Amino acid sequence: MSDERAAANARTRNRGIPDATVARLPIYLRALHTLADAGQRTVSSEELATVAGVNSAKLRKDLSHLGSYGTRGVGYDVAVLVDTISQALGLTQRWAVALVGVGNLGHALAGYAGFASRGFRIAALLDADPDRVGERLHGMVVRHIDELPAVVAEGSVSIGVIATPANAAQDVCDRLVAVGVTSILNFAPCVLSVPDNVDVRKVDLSIELQILSFHESRKAALTSLPSALSDDGEDEYDEAVGP
Amino acid sequence: MSDERAAANARTRNRGIPDATVARLPIYLRALHTLADAGQRTVSSEELATVAGVNSAKLRKDLSHLGSYGTRGVGYDVAVLVDTISQALGLTQRWAVALVGVGNLGHALAGYAGFASRGFRIAALLDADPDRVGERLHGMVVRHIDELPAVVAEGSVSIGVIATPANAAQDVCDRLVAVGVTSILNFAPCVLSVPDNVDVRKVDLSIELQILSFHESRKAALTSLPSALSDDGEDEYDEAVGP
DNA sequence: GCATGTGAATGTGTTCACAGCA
DNA sequence: TGCTGTGAACACATTCACATGC
Numbered sequence: 001m002s003d004e005r006a007a008a009n010a011r012t013r014n015r016g017i018p019d020a021t022v023a024r025l026p027i028y029l030r031a032l033h034t035l036a037d038a039g040q041r042t043v044s045s046e047e048l049a050t051v052a053g054v055n056s057a058k059l060r061k062d063l064s065h066l067g068s069y070g071t072r073g074v075g076y077d078v079a080v081l082v083d084t085i086s087q088a089l090g091l092t093q094r095w096a097v098a099l100v101g102v103g104n105l106g107h108a109l110a111g112y113a114g115f116a117s118r119g120f121r122i123a124a125l126l127d128a129d130p131d132r133v134g135e136r137l138h139g140m141v142v143r144h145i146d147e148l149p150a151v152v153a154e155g156s157v158s159i160g161v162i163a164t165p166a167n168a169a170q171d172v173c174d175r176l177v178a179v180g181v182t183s184i185l186n187f188a189p190c191v192l193s194v195p196d197n198v199d200v201r202k203v204d205l206s207i208e209l210q211i212l213s214f215h216e217s218r219k220a221a222l223t224s225l226p227s228a229l230s231d232d233g234e235d236e237y238d239e240a241v242g243p
Numbered sequence: 244m245s246d247e248r249a250a251a252n253a254r255t256r257n258r259g260i261p262d263a264t265v266a267r268l269p270i271y272l273r274a275l276h277t278l279a280d281a282g283q284r285t286v287s288s289e290e291l292a293t294v295a296g297v298n299s300a301k302l303r304k305d306l307s308h309l310g311s312y313g314t315r316g317v318g319y320d321v322a323v324l325v326d327t328i329s330q331a332l333g334l335t336q337r338w339a340v341a342l343v344g345v346g347n348l349g350h351a352l353a354g355y356a357g358f359a360s361r362g363f364r365i366a367a368l369l370d371a372d373p374d375r376v377g378e379r380l381h382g383m384v385v386r387h388i389d390e391l392p393a394v395v396a397e398g399s400v401s402i403g404v405i406a407t408p409a410n411a412a413q414d415v416c417d418r419l420v421a422v423g424v425t426s427i428l429n430f431a432p433c434v435l436s437v438p439d440n441v442d443v444r445k446v447d448l449s450i451e452l453q454i455l456s457f458h459e460s461r462k463a464a465l466t467s468l469p470s471a472l473s474d475d476g477e478d479e480y481d482e483a484v485g486p
Numbered sequence: 487g488c489a490t491g492t493g494a495a496t497g498t499g500t501t502c503a504c505a506g507c508a
Numbered sequence: 509t510g511c512t513g514t515g516a517a518c519a520c521a522t523t524c525a526c527a528t529g530c
């Protein structure tokens with residue numbers, strides 16, 4: 001619910017860029033970097049759309065929200081687009097990130113190259129487990145979660161990443177919010193409640209698998225009894241074997 | 244583009260359950276398990292919605308797509324809902340998963356408890372690096388990617404997880420598709436092209452951070468120069484601060 | 487001539503508000 | 509009475525198709 005509020009809130013803060021567009025800008029940016037690395041100076045909406053895996057009308061509309069700088073009859077200047085999108089996403093500054101939870105997943109995240117390469121700097125690794133505190137990891141030392149206020153004071157952290165077990169996540173979240181963190185990326189499989197001014201995004205691996213499971217079982221049902229297609233009249237009378 | 248096609252395709256296969264609903268079912272399921280573990284027998288849409296972090300109208304509409312079994316004036320039977328949703332998601336069977344890429348992230352994924360606890364079984368760990376082949380990891384031995392056909396033959400794998408570097412991902416994807424895998428979860432930061440009958444979901448950590456960066460920089464702009472609101476052209480002139 | 491940028495049309499998702507039923 | 513289930517209204521997103529301007 002504060003989830004919803006936060007989303008709605010964010011929406012009104014947006015300079016009017018739709019959420020769906022914002023979510024795609026990083027994809028365009030990645031595609032543009034690839035093109036730039038290959039030495040390409042200019043790109044059409046058609047080509048960029050293909051590389052980014054969307055259709056060209058969508059791409060053009062997305063870019064138009066940035067007040068984009070394409071040239072009719074030609075296309076977009078790759079370097080200009082990179083700048084425009086980076087600017088829009090706020091990537092002209094390096095954001096400091098605090099990573100909380102140095103377990104299985106936290107280890108991996110600490111070493112994830114994609115963080116640094118996209119302008120994010122891991123400012124601290126934190127954990128509640130005293131056994132883990134002091135451990136060296138990818139050139140950083142794990143500190144105790146109680147040091148969070150000090151960490152934030154040192155290098156104004158504005159993004160927190162939660163990679164703890166679910167039962168610790170809300171507590172960690174509250175601590176992050178308490179020290180002024182206003183953006184949180186949550187890997188713990190649970191819903192976090194936060195004030196309206198805090199944005200939370202969540203990544204849940206098992207949810208993604210369950211969504212695939214849904215589609216997979218649809219596909220399986222189709223191939224094993226293709227006649228199921230025909231009784232798809234309007235509602236259900238579906239396959240199943242009741243409980 | 245095949246991304247779009249695949250989505251549209253999936254949509255028509257859906258028994259009519261909207262994609263947005265499918266994406267939320269796992270969240271409801273998790274919430275229900277929590278309630279069930281706490282011994283709760285019955286739940287209202289209001290309560291379940293709160294636990295799941297959505298609003299109750301949305302929850303009811305979502306459940307109505309399953310032909311749901313609530314009782315007016317009372318609520319939903321927790322156990323019945325768990326069964327109904329599990330059924331809808333195809334979680335009544337254990338899906339076998341092949342995990343390709345045992346680097347930083349792959350290690351973490353291999354040990355991720357959430358996989359097993361939600362009915363997914365890691366059938367194999369695969370990697371292209373000969374140095375990694377043979378390594379023991381969470382009770383499994385890493386095998387070479389060339390053994391993929393054998394792996395699939397052994398225990399019909401239908402879901403593949405790609406945790407390789409971006410430059411290897413498309414090749415791995417093609418191999419997975421070639422051996423009959425029709426659902427892929429991609430952690431590599433790149434767009435995969437696949438035939439229409441294959442579903443791909445992607446998780447990109449740095450994209451999530453970039454989206455947070457966008458919102459974070461909006462917020463920063465607001466607090467540092469609140470007058471920025473007024474030069475915002477036309478519509479917004481919204482909540483400067485609290486309600 | 488050709489690709490952008492955009493109104494208009496369509497499709498999807500969310501929310502409201504209440505009828506209908508235990 | 510109280511809560512579900514849902515039509516109708518609204519909001520958001522995607523796609524189409526073409527006028528616009530280099």
